[in-house]
Amino acid sequence: xxxxxxxxxxxxxxxxxxxxxxxxxxxxxxxxxxxxxxxxxxxxxxxxxxxxxxxxxxxxxxxxxxxxxxxxxxxxxxxxxxxxxxxxxxxxxxxxxxxxxxxxxxxxxxxxxxxxxxxxxxxxxxxxxxxxxxxxxxxxxxxxxxxxxxxxxxxxxxxxxxxxxxxxxxxxxxxxxxxxxxxxxxxxxx
Numbered sequence: 001x002x003x004x005x006x007x008x009x010x011x012x013x014x015x016x017x018x019x020x021x022x023x024x025x026x027x028x029x030x031x032x033x034x035x036x037x038x039x040x041x042x043x044x045x046x047x048x049x050x051x052x053x054x055x056x057x058x059x060x061x062x063x064x065x066x067x068x069x070x071x072x073x074x075x076x077x078x079x080x081x082x083x084x085x086x087x088x089x090x091x092x093x094x095x096x097x098x099x100x101x102x103x104x105x106x107x108x109x110x111x112x113x114x115x116x117x118x119x120x121x122x123x124x125x126x127x128x129x130x131x132x133x134x135x136x137x138x139x140x141x142x143x144x145x146x147x148x149x150x151x152x153x154x155x156x157x158x159x160x161x162x163x164x165x166x167x168x169x170x171x172x173x174x175x176x177x178x179x180x181x182x183x184x185x186x187x188x189x190x
Contacts, residue, residue, distance in 0.1 A: 002028045002077040002186045006051075007084035008035055010118075012042025014082035014103065014174055019049040021179040028186065031074050036061065036086055064091045071096070078186060081140060082178070085117055090142040100140040101185060103178050105170045107152055108136040112145030122163040122170065133157050133166060135173045137181040151181045 004022070008015045015033060022028045033046040034054045046053045060066040068091060071079070081088070081102040088100060104112060106121045111133075116124070125133045134154035139147035153176075155169045 001026075002189075003031045003075055004028060004182070005071060005074055005076040005079045006030060006033045006042075006046075007079065007081045008033065008040060008042040009037050009085045010040055010042065010083050012040060012045040012083065013171070014178060015042050016045040016048075017175045018080065018082060018179055018182065019046065019051060023049060028182070031076065034067070034071075036084075042083075058086065061086060061092075062089050064089075068092050068095055077189060078182060080178075080182060087114075087144055088140050088142070093140060093142050098139055101150060101181065102138055102140050102145070102147070103174055103181075104136045104138065104145050105133075105167075105174070106136065107132065107134045107154060108138065108145050108149065112136075114144050116145070119163050119167060122166045125157060126161065126163055126166060130157050133170065135170060135177060137178060150185060151177060153177050 006015045006018060019030050022030055030051050032052050032054060033042055035042055036056055038055050043053050054070060056067050079096055079100040111121045111124055132154045134152060136149055137151045138149045141147040153173045155173060157166060
């Protein structure tokens with residue numbers, strides 16, 4: 001059984017989609033949800049699936065003797081950042097080399113980096129008059145949104161789109177392709 005840990009900071013719709021996708025799987029199991037936000041909606045979503053939740057703060061994330069050790073005990077085959085907004089520390093990335101993936105709501109390398117998440121990305125795409133946007137699923141390194149790209153999927157940006165309508169299009173891509181990318185990465189590990 002392949003073991004997944006999900007990291008999320010917010011409402012947790014992508015995390016819920018992943019938990020739902022794998023809930024009856026004989027091959028993949030979500031073993032924990034980890035969040036840096038004690039008010040995050042992902043906590044309630046994880047509870048619906050009986051997935052254990054661990055809440056941590058920035059100091060615990062950056063302390064190699066705390067969160068990293070807890071993750072190692074869970075023996076994850078893959079860690080998925082599903083709306084997690086903090087930079088993953090180098091010691092964490094080194095411990096789980098090519099075992100941490102992230103989904104970003106734009107076609108990297110455009111619209112990536114610190115502060116580029118959620119509606120900030122969609123507003124920038126609209127403001128710059130882009131005719132395409134999409135998602136990028138990539139391995140995580142010690143820099144925001146710079147790891148090796150696993151998969152990209154695009155969508156047209158229509159003249160009438162605003163940040164909210166574009167966000168809906170992007171969410172549709174996220175829900176469809178993130179579970180598929182997880183399966184692909186796990187299969188390549190064999």
